[in-house]
Amino acid sequence: MRKHFTTVSALLFAVAALAQQHPDTTRAKAGPPAIAPVIPKPGPKPYKDIITDKAITQKGLFTVHKVDDKFYFEIPENLLGSEILAVTRLVKVPGGARKYGGEEINQQSLTFEKGPNNNIFIRVVTLISSADSTNVISKAVKNSYLDPIAAAFDIKSLGKDSSGYVIDVTDFFKGDNQIVGLDPNDKRQFGLTGLMPDRSYIQSINTYPINTEIRTVKTFGAMAPSPTGMPSPFPTPSLPAARNAGVITIELNTSMILLPKVPMHRRLFDSRVGFFADDFTVYSDDQQKVDNQTFAVRWRLEPKxxxxxxxxxxxxxxxxxxxxxxxxxxxxxxxxxxxxxxxxxxxxxxxxxxxxxxxxxxxxxxxxxxxxxxxxxxxxxxxxxxxxxxxxxxxxxxxxxxxxxxxxxxxxxxxxxxxxDWYMVQAAAVDPKARKMKFDDELMGQLIRFVSSHEVGHTLGLRHNMGSSSKTPVENLRNKAWVEANGHTASIMDYARFNYVAQPEDNISEAGLFPRIGDYDKWAIEWGYRYTGEGDVEKDKRINNKWIVNRLGANPRLWFGGESYNTDPRAQMEDLGDNSVKASEYGIKNLKRVIAGLPEWTKEEADRYENLSDMYMQVVGQFSRYTGHVLKNVGGVYETFKSIEQPGDVYEATPKAIQKTAVAYLNKEVFETPNWLFDKNILNKIASPVANERVQTIQVNALNGLLDGARLYRMVVAGNRYGVANTYGIDEMIDDVKKGVWSELSSHKPIDAYRRNLQKAYADKLISLLNPNVITAITGLTSSGVQITTTETKNTDVTSVARGQLKALQAEINAAIPGTGDRMSKYHLQDVSERIKRALDPKQ
Known part of the structure; x- marks a missing residue:
């Protein structure tokens, strides 16, 4: 109460005092209020005042000093403006993060530069465009692509010999800085909030001739995952630490590496050889168009x-x-x-x-x-x-x-x-060593070896070559001498795991079953790493083009077929051979052998059929892959990149005969109920009959894929370009599918449950084509990502054919109903007929 009274009293006293003051009109008006003097920013101090006798000093890329709990970089003058690559990796992470120690989480190109006020800036270099400084246009490039200043440091002292600058980097590396820490996407994924400075510190900084390594420990506030069943705007991994403590701690290491003063000579990217690529735009005074330069990513390999x-x-x-x-x-x-x-x-x-x-x-x-x-x-x-x-x-x-x-x-x-799992499903029919749940170390070691080779290939610059396996004739995969000598695919960079075409009677050893570094891989390394000594990228390009034209002309197995993002059926994941129908037929023969052996091969003491369930689903998954391999032929477009020196077209429609054979396979192996997969000796031990088996999903997905609007429209366009006599028309294709899916209409056989579901899906899919949505499809791959196209089929022949096919189907169903004796089949046909009727005339 006293405090309140005192405050009021003071206020009244102030008001009274003001009331007694009278303005002095005899004096001139007062000028503007005085501005407080600016205290000059202290400049650099003497070296010995900053880097004291207590300093622990290391010399390297930066001279690093540790003084008590402070870390200082001494940056030589000649390093300013040099590009440095900062690579930040996880060292230790909380459990459940689904990221692991050693994984990269950030990479930036940086430069240090002297600022205007006794400070040092870090700029993040964003390489979009470049021009040689001798060109006048380089001024325009500099004006149009300004790199951001990401950090600033006061110069604490000049270097010991005055040829450099000392800056305090303690707070920078301890703090939450995007350029040397977690990026915003990682923070959202982990559900992180703010950095906890009192629980974050620099563990060590070590410096070497071309790099400096900074290890830090950082603690962040973290939101616990939403309770099970509760929606979350930002899906996060399950982090027990966040739930238990409300924070997570992460150890990071940032490598700051000096990039070469003279960059390696670039080798321009070529779509006929599968290398990863980077790119930027090059400007010069003598251009008549902009040079968007894309170049291969590879190691610097040069002769001494x-x-x-x-x-x-x-x-x-x-x-x-x-x-x-x-x-x-x-x-x-x-x-x-x-x-x-x-x-x-x-x-x-x-x-x-x-x-x-x-x-x-x-x-x-x-x-x-x-x-x-x-x-x-x-x-x-x-x-x-x-x-x-x-x-x-x-x-x-x-x-x-x-x-x-x-x-x-x-x-x-x-x-x-x-x-x-791959090897058991794909090779157990021919290799007895694959018929158990734990392989011998030698077999597992050889499997590890092939994966090691594949992943190392990526780090040498090689992309996947999903088309490589298509250059091996299917019958050669059963030829013991040939396949053991040459391998079942020409590239380890293909997703061609094991030779599932080989049959038991072929007696093919692991040399003909395993993938290996093949003809294409050797050629790709030769193209990427053969040293020409040519510094001019255009001259180097012409040399490389001659290599490609000559080598591919002499050996078709060197073809790079891309990464399966396009509509070329020759470039697919997990497939084998030059004929997916034949290869899949052989594969199914082996899957039937594997299904029969699974109950025995998966036995382990005290196992409660988890092994059997897991491996059965692997078999079903392999069957699904075969379905997809065949399906891609329908409406397929071959894409063979060429230069003008090579004969033939780049784009061709998949031959009509191959497409028709593909539909015949789907009718026989997929749409006819594959009863061999419904082995009750297995299903009654692993699954309750409360939902459709996965096989039904495979059937419906394959049917929907065949009748997909984008595929049908592609077939229409192919007919327009190449002539309807040379291509598989959509009306003919749907007729062929209908003969398989609706064969009971003419045979009058009872329609089993799987077929009834499939036939309903067929009708529903055609109905959906009457009012199609805009279709988005991946049609190719560029050096920077996939190429997306959108298609509107409403005003094309796709809608017209769908309506005509529905009318014809309705008439055939109505004609078949009186002769159908099976009650469930009759109910089913009446139901589908009514669905079509309402779709064709919604007003009824």
Missing amino acids: PEDMEKYKRGELVEPAKQIVYYIDPATPKQWRPYLIAGINDWQKAFEKAGFKNAIVGKEWPENDTTMSLEDARYSVIRYFASDIENAYGPQVHDPRSGEILESHIGWYHNVMKLVH
Whole structure:
């Protein structure tokens, strides 16, 4: 109460005092209020005042000083403006994050520059366009592509010899900075809020001649996942730490690597050889159009100067710098030799480019404390304790040239389950060693070896070549001598896992069952790594074009078929051979053998049929793959990239005979009820009959895929371009499908439950074509992503044919109903007839 009274009293006193003051009109008006003097910002202090006798100093890319709890970078003058690649990786992560120690989470190109007020800036370099400084247009490029200033530091002192600048980087690396930390997408995924400064710190900073390594520990507030069944605007992994503590702690390592002063010579990307690519726009004064330059991503592999003449004579020489991959010491010891073998398998490919011992795998030197697994100078196969069934092969490259600087391959422990299941389903019919739930170490090791080779191929710059397997005739896959000598696909970069075409009587060994580095892989490495010494990208391009024209003309197995994003049925995942119908027929023969063996092969003591359930679903999945392989032929378009020196067209419709054969296969193997998959000895042990089996879903999906509006429209356009006599028309195709799906209309046989469901789906799909939505489809792949097209089919022949087919089907159903004796079949036909009637005349 006293406090309130005192406040009121003081207020009354102030008012009274003001009332007693009278304005002095005799004095001139007062001027503007005085401005407080600006206190000048303190400038750099003497070196010894900042870097005291307590400093622990390391020399390297930056000279790093630690003084008490502060970290300082001493940046030499000659480093300003040089491009530095900052690569941030996870070191340790909370459980449930679905990310793992060793994975990259951020990458930025940076430069340090002197600011105007005794400060140093960090700019993030966004390479969009470039121009040589000798060109006048380079001024316009500089004016149009300004890089952002991402951080600023006061200059604490000049360098010891006054040729550099000392800055305090403590708060920068301790703090939440996007350029050397988590990006916003990761934060949303983890459900992070703010950084907790009191629980975040720099663990260590170490510096080396071309790189500086910063390891930090950062703690963030974190939102616990929504309770089960509750919607969340941002789907997040299940992080027990967030639920238990409300925070999560992450350890990070940022590698700051000095990029080469002179970038590697670029090799322009060519769509006929499957390399990853980067790009930017090049401007010059003498252009008449802009040069959008796309170039291959590859390692810098060059002969030593003293070996250059030997190299030119065709002798194998060792490169000036060998490509080395290390094995994470967290890798179980029994698998290390196989991972190393998968790396070393690429040596024979590099010999085609003129280099011996170009690549090697090594165990990590665990006693060498100067090396760090997160150091971006080293390429490592990182081993993750994860249930994810996968592995992946990324790379870090110089955005100016495409030069690969290092790679951390991600290897999930549970990839072994993936390769086990693949091999049992695809090879157990011919290889007795595949007929158990735990393979011998030698077999599993060889499976690991092939995956290692595949992922290393990605880190050498190679993309998937899903078309490679199509260059092997199907019958050669059963020819023991041929397939064991040449392999079942010409590329390990294809998704052609194992030779599922081989039959037991062919007696084919693992040499003819396993994928391996093949003809295409050797050619791709030769194209990407053959050293020309030519610095002009256009001259280098002309040399490479001649290589491609000559080599592909001599050996069709060197074809790059793309990554299966287009409509070319020759480029598909998980398929084999040049004829998907024949290959799938052989595959189904083997699947029937596997189904019969599963109850015995999956037995393990105390197993409650989990093994049987899992492997049965793998068999069904393989059957689904065969269905997809065949389906893609219908309405397919061959895409064969060529230069003007090569004969023939780039785009051709899939031959009509192949498309008709594909529909015949689907009618027989898919739309006719595949009773061999409904083995009650298996189903009654693994699944309650409360929902449709997955096989029904496969049937309906295949039917919907055949009658898909985008596919039908593509077939219409193909007929317009190539002539209806040379292509498979949609009316003819739907007639062929109808004969298979609705065969009971003429045979008057009872229609089983699976067929009834399928026939209803057929009618519903045609009905949906009467009022189609805009169709979005992936029609190709560019260096920067997939190419998307949209199609409106409402005013095309697709709608007209759908209406005509529905009228014809309704008439056939109505004619068949009186002769149908089976009651459920009759109810079904009456139902479908009524659906069609309402669709054709909605007003009724």
